[in-house]
Amino acid sequence: xxxxxxxxxxxxxxxTEASWMSLIIGVPAIxxxxxxxxxxxxxxxxxxxxxxxxxxxVYFVAESFKGGFDIARRAFGVTPNxxxxxxxxxxxxxxxxPQILFSGTVSLLPGTLMADRHxxxxxxxxxxxxxxxxxxxxxxEQHIQNIxxxxxxxxxxxx
Numbered sequence: 001x002x003x004x005x006x007x008x009x010x011x012x013x014x015x016t017e018a019s020w021m022s023l024i025i026g027v028p029a030i031x032x033x034x035x036x037x038x039x040x041x042x043x044x045x046x047x048x049x050x051x052x053x054x055x056x057x058v059y060f061v062a063e064s065f066k067g068g069f070d071i072a073r074r075a076f077g078v079t080p081n082x083x084x085x086x087x088x089x090x091x092x093x094x095x096x097x098p099q100i101l102f103s104g105t106v107s108l109l110p111g112t113l114m115a116d117r118h119x120x121x122x123x124x125x126x127x128x129x130x131x132x133x134x135x136x137x138x139x140x141e142q143h144i145q146n147i148x149x150x151x152x153x154x155x156x157x158x159x
Contacts, residue, residue: 087133
């Protein structure tokens with residue numbers, strides 16, 4: 001929870017241009033946000049790697065620009081080069097937040113939309129062929145998998 005407090009504090013100071021007077025409202029908001037986050041993820045079987053989350057952010061921004069330019073080139077070129085397909089993609093991510101983040105990320109990347117999900121299989125609509133998009137989905141899934149670190153839930157060994 002300390003990391004959450006630090007992150008929310010830095011975010012608050014960034015958003016308020018480091019106005020110390022804003023902390024009158026900010027301190028309760030920061031504690032409420034950290035506490036709410038703890039409640040939401042309290043019983044989760046994983047923790048979040050901050051370094052991997054930052055790497056994911058960089059990856060997401062880069063892929064958004066790359067994909068946006070690619071789709072614009074395909075759609076608005078002299079001869080449009082889009083091949084809409086539906087892909088059934090089986091994910092190895094655990095249920096809950098990892099799959100939700102993956103589904104949302106896929107839907108936010110240009111040219112893809114998560115149309116349906118049943119257990120660990122996602123139905124994804126893509127504007128490019130399944131061969132092209134499948135490697136990108138695997139790469140995206142690996143980035144998200146690196147964010148979530150499984151917690152050890154077994155009994156502790158005694159010495």
